[in-house]
Amino acid sequence: MEALSGLRIVVQEGDIMHNFALANGLGAKLSLVDTQVDALRDLADGKYDCALVARITALYWIQKYGWDHLTVGTKPLLLPGYCYAVPNNNSALLAQFSEGLKILNETGEFRRIYEEWMGGYKPIAPDFFTILRYAAFVLVPLTVLLLGFLMWNRSLRKQVALRTEALRSSEEFQRAMIECSPIALYSVDIKGRVSSWNASVERVFGWAAEDVMGKPLPIHPDDVKLEIETLRRRIFDGQTIVGMEVVRLRKDGSMFDGSLSVAPIRDKNSEVIGIMGAIEDVTERKRMEAEVRASEEKYRDLFENAPIGIFRTSSEGQSLLVNTTMAHLLGADSPQEALKYYSNLGTQLYFSPERREEFLRLLKENGKVEDFEYEAKTLDGSRLWLAMNASVKERREDGSFLIEGFTSDITSRMQSEDNLRSLTARQEALLAAIPDIIMEVDVNKVYTWANPAGIEFFGSDVIGKEAADYFEGEQKTYQLVQPLFNGHEEVVYVESWQRRKDGKKRLLAWWCNVLKDKNGNPTGALSSARDLTDQRVLEDQFIQAQKMESVARLVGGVAHDFNNMLSVILGYAELALDKVFPDDPLHEDLQEIQEAGRRAADITRQLLAFARRQTIAPKVLDLNEAVEGMLRMMRRLIGEDIDLAWHPHPGLGPVKMDPVQIDQILANLCVNAKDAITDVGKITMETDRVSFDEAYCADHAGFVPGDFVMLGVTNNGCGMTPETLEKIYEPFFT
Numbered sequence: 001m002e003a004l005s006g007l008r009i010v011v012q013e014g015d016i017m018h019n020f021a022l023a024n025g026l027g028a029k030l031s032l033v034d035t036q037v038d039a040l041r042d043l044a045d046g047k048y049d050c051a052l053v054a055r056i057t058a059l060y061w062i063q064k065y066g067w068d069h070l071t072v073g074t075k076p077l078l079l080p081g082y083c084y085a086v087p088n089n090n091s092a093l094l095a096q097f098s099e100g101l102k103i104l105n106e107t108g109e110f111r112r113i114y115e116e117w118m119g120g121y122k123p124i125a126p127d128f129f130t131i132l133r134y135a136a137f138v139l140v141p142l143t144v145l146l147l148g149f150l151m152w153n154r155s156l157r158k159q160v161a162l163r164t165e166a167l168r169s170s171e172e173f174q175r176a177m178i179e180c181s182p183i184a185l186y187s188v189d190i191k192g193r194v195s196s197w198n199a200s201v202e203r204v205f206g207w208a209a210e211d212v213m214g215k216p217l218p219i220h221p222d223d224v225k226l227e228i229e230t231l232r233r234r235i236f237d238g239q240t241i242v243g244m245e246v247v248r249l250r251k252d253g254s255m256f257d258g259s260l261s262v263a264p265i266r267d268k269n270s271e272v273i274g275i276m277g278a279i280e281d282v283t284e285r286k287r288m289e290a291e292v293r294a295s296e297e298k299y300r301d302l303f304e305n306a307p308i309g310i311f312r313t314s315s316e317g318q319s320l321l322v323n324t325t326m327a328h329l330l331g332a333d334s335p336q337e338a339l340k341y342y343s344n345l346g347t348q349l350y351f352s353p354e355r356r357e358e359f360l361r362l363l364k365e366n367g368k369v370e371d372f373e374y375e376a377k378t379l380d381g382s383r384l385w386l387a388m389n390a391s392v393k394e395r396r397e398d399g400s401f402l403i404e405g406f407t408s409d410i411t412s413r414m415q416s417e418d419n420l421r422s423l424t425a426r427q428e429a430l431l432a433a434i435p436d437i438i439m440e441v442d443v444n445k446v447y448t449w450a451n452p453a454g455i456e457f458f459g460s461d462v463i464g465k466e467a468a469d470y471f472e473g474e475q476k477t478y479q480l481v482q483p484l485f486n487g488h489e490e491v492v493y494v495e496s497w498q499r500r501k502d503g504k505k506r507l508l509a510w511w512c513n514v515l516k517d518k519n520g521n522p523t524g525a526l527s528s529a530r531d532l533t534d535q536r537v538l539e540d541q542f543i544q545a546q547k548m549e550s551v552a553r554l555v556g557g558v559a560h561d562f563n564n565m566l567s568v569i570l571g572y573a574e575l576a577l578d579k580v581f582p583d584d585p586l587h588e589d590l591q592e593i594q595e596a597g598r599r600a601a602d603i604t605r606q607l608l609a610f611a612r613r614q615t616i617a618p619k620v621l622d623l624n625e626a627v628e629g630m631l632r633m634m635r636r637l638i639g640e641d642i643d644l645a646w647h648p649h650p651g652l653g654p655v656k657m658d659p660v661q662i663d664q665i666l667a668n669l670c671v672n673a674k675d676a677i678t679d680v681g682k683i684t685m686e687t688d689r690v691s692f693d694e695a696y697c698a699d700h701a702g703f704v705p706g707d708f709v710m711l712g713v714t715n716n717g718c719g720m721t722p723e724t725l726e727k728i729y730e731p732f733f734t
Contacts, residue, residue, distance in 0.1 A: 004029075007049040010039045017052035020078050037061050044070055052077070184281075187265060189274045192216050192232075204281050206251030219248045221255065235264050235275050248279065256283045309386075309407035312393075315360060315400045317345040329386070329409055331378035341379055351375040351383060359390075363403065367392050373410065385414040437508070437529040440515070441467055443485055443522060445478065457531075459501035472497040472505045484514040485522050495532065504699065507533045537701040547730065559607035566604060570597040602660055618658045623687055623709055624648040626662050634666060638674045638683060647686035655709050662711075669713040676717025683715045 004026060011018045013032035021030055031048060033039050039051040040058060044067045051058075058072050184201035188194055194217055197209040205219055212218060220228055224247065234241065240263040248258045258279045265274035303310055309326030313319050319342040322335045330349075332338035342348050346356040355374040362369045368391035376386045390405025431438060431451040439458075440449040445467045447458075455462065458470060471477065477496045483489040492512045500506050512527040573594040580587050627646070635644050666685070673683045688710045697703040720728070 004050060008047075009050050009052060010042050010048040011052040012036045012039055015053075017054075017078065021052060040067065040070070041065075184279045185277070186217075186279075187274055187276045188217055190272070195274060201279070204250075204279065205248070218251075221247060221249050231262065232275070235262055236272050238264060238272070240264070245282075246279075256281050257286050258282060306406075309409075311403075311405060311407065313345060313403045315363075315403060317347075317356075318343060319345065320402070326407060329378075329384070329407065330376070331380050331382065338379075349376050351377055363390065363392055363401075369405075373414075384409060384411045386410065434528075437531075438526070439467075439529070440524060440526050442524040448524065454529075457498075457500055457506075470498045472499050477510075481510075481512050481525065484512055484525050487514075487516075487520070487522050490514055498529075506531050507536055534701075541701060544729065555607050559604045563601065563604040563608070566597055566601050570594060570601065573597060603664075605660070617660075618656050620654050620656045621659060622652070623655050623662075623711060624652055626659055627666065627685060627687070627711070630663055630666050634670050637667065638670050641680045642674060642677055643680075643682045644670075645682060645684045647684065649687045649689060652687050652689065652709055665711075666713070673713070673715035673717055676719065677715060678718070681716050683713065686712045688712070 007029065008031070009021065009026060009029050010031045010033060011021055012035055015036070018030070018032070021027065031042075033042065036051075036053040036057045039048075039053055040061050042048055043051040044065070055072060055076070058070075061067070062070050062072070182200055184204040185196070185198045186194060186201045187196040193214050194212045195214075197207075197212055202208055207218065227246070231241070231244075240261075242261045244260045244262075246258050246260045247255050248260075249255060259282045261278045263276050264272040265276050267273045303323050306323055306325055309329050310323045311319070311326050312321035319339050322330075322338050324335060327333070327335045327338040330338050330342070332341065346353050350356040352375065359369060359372055359374070362372070368389075370389050371387055372390070373385060373387045376384055378384060386407050387410045388405050388407040390403050392401045393404045394402040432453075434451065435453060437454045437457050438451040439447055439454045439462075442448050447462050447465055447467060450458065450462055462470075468478065475496055477494055480494045481492050484492050490513065492510075494510050494512065496508055496510060498506055498508045508529040509532050510527050510529045512525050514522050515524045515526055517523050573590055577587065577590045577594065580590065627648070631644065631646060638644060670683060673681075677683075689707065690710045691707050692700075692703050692705050694705050697705050
């Protein structure tokens with residue numbers, strides 16, 4: 001260490017010599033490199049004074065690269081110990097390695113190798129003159145003696161050496177093989193005493209070699225003495241026994257199952273002088289075999305007694321394996337009968353061979369098929385529906401493969417589905433034939449189903465919408481049907497104004513029936529509806545007709561009596577006119593009485609016409625001319641404060657009606673307008689041509705499609721209240 005002080009030293013970073021230098025206070029002078037060969041290269045280049053490396057490494061690289069100017073030290077700085085290791089959990093390799101080194105150690109070869117490659121430093125070889133000087137003192141006197149001895153002994157020594165080496169090599173080789181063998185090997189002599197006991201047999205039985213060598217074999221239980229005697233006789237008779245199952249004893253007293261192989265050991269005269277045995281602990285293997293047998297038996301039992309059919313087939317269509325249930329499904333008494341019959345599944349099992357092709361296609365694409373349904377043929381030709389799950393288990397080089405899976409009979413289910421489809425079809429036909437609307441809602445009043453009539457009324461997008469989305473105007477429909485959803489009622493009747501898909505307002509009469517689950521809790525309602533709009537209009541018209549009929553009877557009687565009195569008045573007025581002169585002041589008064597009587601008679605005639613007691617007298621006329629003939633009288637009737645505007649439509653065309661009714665209509669409308677106008681105002685009369693289509697007539701009862709002439713009268717008076725508007729068609733209301 002003192003010699004290293006002050007030198008430039010290079011060492012491999014992390015090497016044992018790096019740690020050594022640091023521990024001995026040489027850190028300040030150290031330079032670090034990646035490898036030992038880098039350290040030697042830098043030393044050879046003169047960059048450093050000393051390199052701390054392993055002796056063997058230095059000698060190897062100096063020789064390889066010709067660094068003859070480098071000198072290896074004569075004294076070691078550090079003599080480390082050496083060991084060997086194997087991967088974890090590889091105890092068998094460790095045992096073999098140990099046995100091999102043990103053999104090398106006994107032969108002395110291990111020490112020679114260790115000294116050569118891992119030992120201390122060799123002394124420096126003396127130079128030639130030193131050797132020659134010392135050799136002269138020894139070799140010259142002995143040379144004469146040795147020459148004679150060597151000539152005589154040469155041939156004998158060569159022969160002995162060869163035989164000895166052959167014998168030694170053979171024995172050492174055999175002993176090394178036994179010691180290194182992973183198989184438990186032992187041997188006994190003719191008296192049953194242990195003559196060899198390798199490391200593997202020590203691990204199996206627990207006895208060390210020094211415990212059993214030269215002693216009787218301790219591995220036999222007491223109850224196998226007869227077995228041992230029989231075994232010895234067979235061996236001494238020259239037999240070799242392989243793989244005999246035996247039970248043997250360990251040092252700790254436990255038993256294990258073993259597989260024993262024994263053979264005789266013979267001398268040069270072929271006489272049996274001992275027994276060589278090899279034993280393997282098969283306890284774990286036998287346990288696993290027993291578990292496998294139990295598992296196979298268990299799954300065999302499950303396979304045979306499974307409630308569903310289990311099968312194995314080939315992609316070519318050959319049946320390879322079926323269980324009892326599968327055989328019974330196909331009408332066979334046993335699996336053997338089914339396997340014998342079904343040799344081509346595509347034609348014998350599948351009612352439709354195309355389904356077999358579809359099945360194989362899905363298997364090739366996906367490797368498995370789930371819930372594949374097909375119609376099958378049994379042994380007697382009957383049909384049944386089967387559903388199977390299958391998967392590919394083994395693909396071969398030619399493209400074929402094995403198929404395994406299970407099958408269940410779904411014939412009853414398919415029949416039930418057919419019956420259900422038929423029933424559903426009948427129900428749908430029935431619901432389609434019913435003209436009434438049928439709708440289903442859930443507890444949130446959201447439509448979940450509708451029959452064709454419902455779809456036609458509300459539109460194809462009605463499903464998923466709330467019923468209130470179609471309500472027209474404020475209504476208490478939800479309050480009326482709520483008892484259904486509270487579980488208090490079974491059926492509720494309600495009328496509701498609803499919006500049709502074309503936007504029209506329609507009155508529907510609903511019969512709502514509650515829907516309940518198995519626990520009796522309401523889940524929704526199923527309701528039928530009928531459009532009452534047209535019926536309600538007819539009912540209103542009928543009621544109006546009844547009112548008009550009652551009024552007509554009353555008016556007819558009054559008008560008839562009044563007409564009789566008018567006849568008397570007009571008669572006497574005419575007689576009085578005949579008795580006075582035209583210039584008489586009474587003549588003009590009598591004319592006024594006569595004119596008023598005639599007007600009253602016209603009104604009476606209209607009342608009788610209204611009462612259906614006098615026929616009206618319609619005739620073809622020009623409506624514009626008829627109105628213009630009334631304008632003078634209308635202006636006198638409404639007074640000077642009200643402006644009367646007249647807007648005739650040119651080319652109006654003729655109409656056929658009673659002109660007296662025109663006079664009555666205009667007079668009544670103008671008088672009503674006058675009553676509605678305070679102070680000054682305006683009344684407008686106009687004519688026009690209009691056309692009514694079917695859509696307009698559908699929403700206006702009493703209208704028919706076609707071309708018509710319109711007479712319109714408007715005013716800027718105060719108008720009518722809603723209550724008055726509802727009664728404008730009641731006779732004599734105003």
